[in-house]
Amino acid sequence: MTRLERHSRLLLHVYPKQYRAERAEEMLGTLLEATPEERNWPRARDARALLAGGLRARAALNRRLPLRANVRTAVFVGLAAFLGFSAVARLSNLYANAGVIPGGWTRLPSSVGWTPILGPLLTLVVVLVAWFSRRRIAVLAAALPAAAAFLIPLTASCSVRLAGHCYGYAQFGQPVRGIGFYESVIQLSCMTCLVTLAGSGEPRRSGWLVPLGLVLLSPALLELGGGVAEVTAVLVLAVAAVSIAWIVVDARPMIAVCVFVLADWLGGGGNLLTLISSPAVTVVLLPGLGAALALAIWRLRYQSARTPRLRA
Amino acid sequence: MNAGRPDRRPVTPMREPTYFVLASLLDGPLHGYAIIKRAEQMSGGRVRLATGTLYTALDRLTSEGYVRLVSEEIVAGRIRRSYGLTDDGAAALRAEAQRMAEAARLVTRSARAAGPGRVGRKVRPA
Numbered sequence: 001m002t003r004l005e006r007h008s009r010l011l012l013h014v015y016p017k018q019y020r021a022e023r024a025e026e027m028l029g030t031l032l033e034a035t036p037e038e039r040n041w042p043r044a045r046d047a048r049a050l051l052a053g054g055l056r057a058r059a060a061l062n063r064r065l066p067l068r069a070n071v072r073t074a075v076f077v078g079l080a081a082f083l084g085f086s087a088v089a090r091l092s093n094l095y096a097n098a099g100v101i102p103g104g105w106t107r108l109p110s111s112v113g114w115t116p117i118l119g120p121l122l123t124l125v126v127v128l129v130a131w132f133s134r135r136r137i138a139v140l141a142a143a144l145p146a147a148a149a150f151l152i153p154l155t156a157s158c159s160v161r162l163a164g165h166c167y168g169y170a171q172f173g174q175p176v177r178g179i180g181f182y183e184s185v186i187q188l189s190c191m192t193c194l195v196t197l198a199g200s201g202e203p204r205r206s207g208w209l210v211p212l213g214l215v216l217l218s219p220a221l222l223e224l225g226g227g228v229a230e231v232t233a234v235l236v237l238a239v240a241a242v243s244i245a246w247i248v249v250d251a252r253p254m255i256a257v258c259v260f261v262l263a264d265w266l267g268g269g270g271n272l273l274t275l276i277s278s279p280a281v282t283v284v285l286l287p288g289l290g291a292a293l294a295l296a297i298w299r300l301r302y303q304s305a306r307t308p309r310l311r312a
Numbered sequence: 313m314n315a316g317r318p319d320r321r322p323v324t325p326m327r328e329p330t331y332f333v334l335a336s337l338l339d340g341p342l343h344g345y346a347i348i349k350r351a352e353q354m355s356g357g358r359v360r361l362a363t364g365t366l367y368t369a370l371d372r373l374t375s376e377g378y379v380r381l382v383s384e385e386i387v388a389g390r391i392r393r394s395y396g397l398t399d400d401g402a403a404a405l406r407a408e409a410q411r412m413a414e415a416a417r418l419v420t421r422s423a424r425a426a427g428p429g430r431v432g433r434k435v436r437p438a
Binding site: 023025027028029030031033034045046049050051052054057 | 387
């Protein structure tokens with residue numbers, strides 16, 4: 001294989017997988033014939049045209065589904081990202097603070113001391129099952145124990161300490177940071193929505209896994225990396241920035257980011273938004289999210305298949 | 313030729329690469345690289361189609377029914393497909409050529425009526 005062919009193949013990866021399976025060899029043949037043999041890379045205008053054509057082909061993938069199915073997929077990804085992010089954040093926090101006893105926190109009865117670990121672990125299982133399974137009943141079966149793992153410590157801690165936030169968890173007898181009341185309610189609501197949306201919309205494409213993986217990795221970096229909050233913030237903000245730029249091709253990632261930020265904010269901003277929390281951020285957050293969502297859905301309308309309207 | 317079918321002539325002007333892709337197929341089916349060369353030759357070297365542009369145009373024209381896949385063969389271990397003009401594609405191409413000819417006639421007619429001095433006259437800068 002010549003260097004020109006290798007580089008041309010690399011450029012063709014801009015096209016979606018299904019398109020490449022059908023067209024890549026034919027396009028490669030044409031590209032190699034049209035490019036002088038002594039070159040190592042295709043000409044700049046060929047590279048530009050491949051980039052534009054690949055992005056157009058990716059945008060065309062959405063046009064096979066109506067707007068509603070595309071919105072469902074975007075909301076599903078946003079919820080999966082939020083639940084996964086929160087679970088990894090809590091597990092990392094438990095690991096990082098093992099053995100530390102913060103002042104004023106309530107110790108849980110030892111009988112339910114294992115639940116803070118089980119809750120996030122089971123949440124991760126729910127996210128994985130919802131992502132890969134096409135059967136809603138399987139997702140529901142995974143979600144029920146996870147919901148129980150949230151409700152048991154919540155009830156136990158509320159019975160111990162009725163006023164204020166219902167903190168109070170124990171890891172092997174040691175109190176560590178757990179989950180608050182509002183956060184629990186939001187987590188359970190998001191899990192319910194995830195179960196409802198599971199098995200609908202389009203198949204979960206592998207392309208989603210890269211940004212999702214980066215988002216899930218970021219809280220682990222924050223807790224275990226030792227003072228790398230900026231790195232975490234930059235990582236999450238980079239995913240958000242690329243999603244905003246990607247709106248030209250596909251508006252769904254931007255909707256997913258809006259759902260993620262909204263869920264995180266409603267849950268008390270315990271994770272991401274503490275990094276950028278200030279009164280000004282809170283004031284502009286909701287109108288900003290609303291505007292971003294409206295823009296993304298408006299754009300997605302043109303990227304989705306048009307459904308025939310029934311006339312009255 | 314088009315009897316019983318709705319008129320599929322384009323309502324908006326064709327883009328130049330699309331026009332020359334269709335025009336290159338007038339003499340018979342061609343494969344990708346041959347379309348690029350033929351379009352360049354027909355346009356006097358002005359239209360040099362990039363590979364990405366060609367296949368984006370072919371995808372669109374195939375879905376619109378203007379171009380169809382005629383044959384597939386394996387050349388040097390790679391698939392090579394040849395594309396041909398459909399009846400609708402030929403009609404759309406003729407309609408576009410007619411539209412451009414009418415547009416050109418408007419200008420040449422008014423230029424002729426205005427006399428030879430008006431056309432190509434140098435304009436003094438203000």
